[in-house]
Amino acid sequence: MMVVPNITADAFRHFAPVASDWPGNEWWHWLVFTVIIIVFILVMVIIFIYLERRIIAWFAARIGPNRTGPFGVFQNIAAALKLLLKEGVNPTNADILIFWLAPIVVFAPVIAVFAVVPFQDGALLKDLNIGILFVIAISSISTIGVFMAGWSSGNKYSMLGAMRMIAAVVSYEIPVVLALAGVVMLAGSLSLNDIVVAQERVPFILLQPLGFLLLFVGGCAEINRSPFDLMEADSELVAGFHTEYSGIKWAMFFLGEFGEMVVMATLIATLFLGGWQGPGLPPWLWLLIKIFIVDFVMIWTRATLPRVRIDQLMALAWKFMFPLALVNLIVTAIQVLAWPDALPLYVIPINWVITVMLVLLGSKLFKLGWGRVEV
Amino acid sequence: MQLRTEPFVLNIGPVHPSTHGVFRMRATLDGEVVVDLEPVFGYLHRGIEKLAEERTYSGVIPLTDRLDYVASITNNLAYVLAVEKLAGITVPERAEYIRVITSEMQRIAAHLVSVGSFLNDAGAYFTPFLYMYRERENIVDLFDMLCGQRLLYSYMRIGGVSQDLPDEFLPALRKFIPHMRSRINEYDWLLKENEILLARAKGVGILPRETAISIGASGPVLRGCGVKWDLRKADPYSIYDRFEFDIPTGIQGDCYDRYRVRVEEMRQSLRILEQAVEQIPAGEIRGDVPQLVRPPAGEAYAHVEGPTGEVGFHVVSDGSIAPYRCHIRAPSLMNLTALKDMIVGWKVQDLILIFGSFAITMGEVDR
Numbered sequence: 001m002m003v004v005p006n007i008t009a010d011a012f013r014h015f016a017p018v019a020s021d022w023p024g025n026e027w028w029h030w031l032v033f034t035v036i037i038i039v040f041i042l043v044m045v046i047i048f049i050y051l052e053r054r055i056i057a058w059f060a061a062r063i064g065p066n067r068t069g070p071f072g073v074f075q076n077i078a079a080a081l082k083l084l085l086k087e088g089v090n091p092t093n094a095d096i097l098i099f100w101l102a103p104i105v106v107f108a109p110v111i112a113v114f115a116v117v118p119f120q121d122g123a124l125l126k127d128l129n130i131g132i133l134f135v136i137a138i139s140s141i142s143t144i145g146v147f148m149a150g151w152s153s154g155n156k157y158s159m160l161g162a163m164r165m166i167a168a169v170v171s172y173e174i175p176v177v178l179a180l181a182g183v184v185m186l187a188g189s190l191s192l193n194d195i196v197v198a199q200e201r202v203p204f205i206l207l208q209p210l211g212f213l214l215l216f217v218g219g220c221a222e223i224n225r226s227p228f229d230l231m232e233a234d235s236e237l238v239a240g241f242h243t244e245y246s247g248i249k250w251a252m253f254f255l256g257e258f259g260e261m262v263v264m265a266t267l268i269a270t271l272f273l274g275g276w277q278g279p280g281l282p283p284w285l286w287l288l289i290k291i292f293i294v295d296f297v298m299i300w301t302r303a304t305l306p307r308v309r310i311d312q313l314m315a316l317a318w319k320f321m322f323p324l325a326l327v328n329l330i331v332t333a334i335q336v337l338a339w340p341d342a343l344p345l346y347v348i349p350i351n352w353v354i355t356v357m358l359v360l361l362g363s364k365l366f367k368l369g370w371g372r373v374e375v
Numbered sequence: 376m377q378l379r380t381e382p383f384v385l386n387i388g389p390v391h392p393s394t395h396g397v398f399r400m401r402a403t404l405d406g407e408v409v410v411d412l413e414p415v416f417g418y419l420h421r422g423i424e425k426l427a428e429e430r431t432y433s434g435v436i437p438l439t440d441r442l443d444y445v446a447s448i449t450n451n452l453a454y455v456l457a458v459e460k461l462a463g464i465t466v467p468e469r470a471e472y473i474r475v476i477t478s479e480m481q482r483i484a485a486h487l488v489s490v491g492s493f494l495n496d497a498g499a500y501f502t503p504f505l506y507m508y509r510e511r512e513n514i515v516d517l518f519d520m521l522c523g524q525r526l527l528y529s530y531m532r533i534g535g536v537s538q539d540l541p542d543e544f545l546p547a548l549r550k551f552i553p554h555m556r557s558r559i560n561e562y563d564w565l566l567k568e569n570e571i572l573l574a575r576a577k578g579v580g581i582l583p584r585e586t587a588i589s590i591g592a593s594g595p596v597l598r599g600c601g602v603k604w605d606l607r608k609a610d611p612y613s614i615y616d617r618f619e620f621d622i623p624t625g626i627q628g629d630c631y632d633r634y635r636v637r638v639e640e641m642r643q644s645l646r647i648l649e650q651a652v653e654q655i656p657a658g659e660i661r662g663d664v665p666q667l668v669r670p671p672a673g674e675a676y677a678h679v680e681g682p683t684g685e686v687g688f689h690v691v692s693d694g695s696i697a698p699y700r701c702h703i704r705a706p707s708l709m710n711l712t713a714l715k716d717m718i719v720g721w722k723v724q725d726l727i728l729i730f731g732s733f734a735i736t737m738g739e740v741d742r
Contacts, residue, residue: 060505156385160407160723226500227571236498236727238392306571307498309724310407363570 033125037114044291045258046076051292052258052299059303086247093154094244102152103245103252105145109138110259117266118193120276120283131192132180132271136173139222139263142256143169146241149253153244161240164230164310171317172221178325179214182332183271196275203274206348210328210355212272214321216297219268221313223260226302230310265294320362327358382410385723389418393496393727396737400726407722412715416708419741427701432458432668433533435701439688440527442703443739445488448481449681451531454701456612456677457688458533462670467659470535471614476548476651477521477530478613478679479644483555484514485682486637486644489595489734493634494566496731497575503566510558513551520544533668535661548652552645559641567635576631580717580729584628590712594684595636596733600628606680613679617654618647630732637734667696683707683734703742707735 050065050073057064065072090096113135115125128134143166150162184190186207187198195204205212221228232240242253269275269290276283308316331354335347388399397418403411423442427435439454440447452474459466466474491507515525520541522530530537566572582592587600597604605622607615623639625632670692678687684706691700710733718726 056500056502060502061509062505156383160385164407227498229498230724236393236724302500303502304565305499306494306569306575307724308571309575309722311722312574 030125033115036119037125038111041111041114041259041262042255044262045255046080048258048261048295049076049254051295052302055296055299056303059300080251083251084248088247088249089244091154091244095152095154098148098152099244100249102145102149103249103256105148106142106256107145107252107259109141109145110256110263112138113263114266116192117270118196118275119287124193127191127193130190131195132184132190135192135263135267136177136180139260140169140173142260145256149245150241153241155244157237157239157243158241161230161232161237161243164313165224165241167310168221168228168230168313168317171314172218172321175214175317175321175325176218176222178322178329179208179211179218180271182208182211182328185329185332185336192270192275196270196277199274199277202345202348203272203277205272207351208272208328208332209352210324210358211332212268213355213359214325214328215268215272216294218317218321219264220298220301221317223264224257225261225298227305227307228313229302229307230313261295261298262291265291265298268294320365324358324362327354380405387726389415393731394737395492395731395735396740398730398735398737398740400730402718402723402726404723407724409718409721409723409726412718412726414711414714417741419737421742423742424701424703427698429697431696432462432670432698435698436531437527437529439703440529441738442705442742443485443681443683443686443707443736444526445736446481446485446682447527448477448530449485449679449686451529452478452613453677453679453681453686454688454690455531455533456679457675457690458668458670460677461673461675461690461692462533462668464534464664464668465662466535466613467662468614468656469539469658470660470662472651472655473536473540473660474531474613475615475618476648476655477518477528477536479647479651480514480517480548482644482682483641484511486595486641487511487514489682490562490634490637493630493637493728493731493734494572496727497572503562506558506562510555513555517544517547517551520547532661532664534664535659539660545652545655548648552649552652556642556645559638559645563638567638573631575724575728576629576634576732578627578629578631579721579725580630580732582628582713582717586713586716587628591709592684592713593706593709594681595633595640596684596710598622598636599625599633601625606678606685610678612677618650620644620646630728633732633734669694669696678704681706683736683739684710705739705742707733707737707739711735711740 054064065075068074068078090099116128116131116134118124146165147162150158183195183204186204187195189195224232232242242250245253269287273290276287278286382403382405385402385404386399387402388394389397399415399418401413401415402409423438427438430438435454436451439450442450487507487510491504494503495501518528519525521544522528522538582596582600584600584602587597588602601624603622603624606612608622620643623636623643625636672692672694674689674691676687676689678685685704686706687704689702690698693699714730718729721729
């Protein structure tokens with residue numbers, strides 16, 4: 001276990017065996033949580049798609065789906081049934097085995113990630129002591145699935161989309177991981193449950209605004225959210241890597257994509273917004289509320305912003321976010337060293353001022369042309 | 376380490392989300408960079424010029440609607456101006472004002488479509504597009520009030536216009552002008568200084584001034600390069616010399632300049648509309664024109680400043696009831712001449728953006 005000074009006064013409380021709300025290591029615990037996670041993801045994906053359609057419609061001054069069921073809530077269920085019954089078309093040039101395998105490789109890791117996400121204190125499938133590392137490692141597997149899809153489709157649009165995806169994910173892993181490192185230093189643990197417990201006093205978004213920003217932007221880039229949705233840029237590459245997919249295989253990609261969105265929203269809510277912590281309401285409800293807030297902001301950016309270009313995407317990662325992530329790491333390290341017991345509250349304004357200054361400087365430089373790299 | 380790479384051919388279109396119809400580009404790509412481009416035209420060819428030879432002079436008007444179908448009024452106007460020139464027909468004052476009002480409304484509507492689809496090509500997921508269409512809807516409603524049509528108006532007639540303004544038209548238009556102005560300000564506030572749009576569109580797809588002039592570019596594409604050339608000022612047709620307005624121009628001729636020129640032109644069109652609504656006189660809306668126009672043998676060329684550029688009709692008469700030849704100068708096609716030079720060297724995403732900044736209409740390119 002990493003022994004790093006902790007923010008809370010009772011720093012090492014979580015490493016001692018504590019009675020959590022849920023027992024671990026029982027067979028029924030595993031079973032219950034496996035079912036909960038799968039149902040949770042499927043239901044959340046349906047809700048996310050519904051919200052995406054309705055909220056984007058709202059932003060774009062139109063109505064959105066409102067015919068199937070009250071307020072159109074069953075529209076996605078109808079769409080899913082249609083996709084299940086639809087013929088799956090295999091392109092002539094496709095590499096069939098990889099073509100069929102790719103949707104599974106994309107979707108499976110999304111479910112696996114939730115094994116370490118706490119719904120309330122101790123309520124998770126397995127409280128791994130390397131929780132964040134597990135999340136990063138597993139969620140990267142989806143990229144391989146995307147590349148498999150792009151390669152095996154035998155379509156140039158798919159290939160271009162897949163290549164962009166690889167470039168983006170490889171670049172954005174670095175600032176994202178560095179942004180997470182700041183949280184890990186503050187919490188003194190890699191376990192997601194411990195990180196949430198460490199946010200009892202203040203959520204880390206106040207102490208780590210820069211880290212939050214980096215994770216949000218980098219996360220959006222990793223899960224193909226606008227303005228970084230170059231991999232399936234509908235106005236350029238038709239549909240990117242899943243151009244050739246149809247029926248349930250396409251639906252798997254869709255599930256995987258929105259599942260990744262659920263993962264990213266959950267991760268941001270857990271690491272920076274205090275997870276299940278919150279007054280009054282039950283903990284799982286707090287987590288859900290926070291997930292939906294993050295989701296709303298993601299939809300907002302999608303409805304508002306134009307798309308960046310591939311070289312600007314790369315430049316943003318390497319010239320802008322990577323240095324900022326390093327600065328964030330160093331500042332956090334100094335602060336954790338200076339106040340080993342608990343960070344005083346006056347570091348909050350300091351960190352916010354640093355963040356605002358750095359971001360303004362960065363955007364100024366980005367505007368001046370640093371944003372372009374010649375490939 | 377040097378990996379062996381080779382360019383590959385990507386067929387963009389004829390059916391593609393961003394080709395504004397059925398345009399096809401055979402792009403040779405080196406990774407993401409476009410190294411060669413071959414535009415392929417003709418997927419929407421309907422032989423309008425030939426069809427025009429088999430119709431009476433007024434029967435050609437509905438055909439002209441189908442050229443640039445987002446700006447049918449200006450096509451109508453260019454054609455009837457050519458025929459009036461050929462036959463020596465004068466147009467009553469009120470009809471001239473109605474022509475100007477409808478042309479400027481049409482210009483705003485067409486620019487809204489252009490700007491919206493340009494931003495859509497830039498990747499702003501349909502929000503600006505639908506906002507622009509919401510405003511365009513107001514204009515279309517006005518046209519609906521005027522002639523019962525919402526897209527292909529066929530409103531112009533040789534010697535005037537088809538119907539007089541209904542009573543509720545001018546009050547509705549007066550209400551629309553300040554509304555539209557505030558909406559344009561709102562969109563500017565959202566998008567004019569948007570970092571991503573600046574990074575994507577500024578300095579991208581530069582059309583040099585000399586090239587633009589030598590290929591015969593016109594409209595916002597030409598004015599984006601900083602050339603102050605607008606037929607409403609350069610060769611005033613109808614009664615445009617009575618109105619006060621400016622010609623907005625760009626600086627270096629990139630995608631951003633073309634986008635800005637369109638937005639500013641909408642403001643200028645609102646200015647013209649304001650003046651025209653105040654000045655419009657009462658009176659006849661059609662001159663004394665026979666049912667079957669038989670212009671004397673000869674030829675005439677008339678041009679107007681359409682939303683995409685100079686729309687010109689060259690009509691040749693042999694003295695019969697149908698034109699002997701009706702050549703159409705399509706601004707979209709002329710502007711596209713420089714497409715290859717502008718795109719080669721840029722990336723696939725820029726290709727879509729540069730192409731989108733022309734705001735072509737395939738109906739006009741292929742005729």
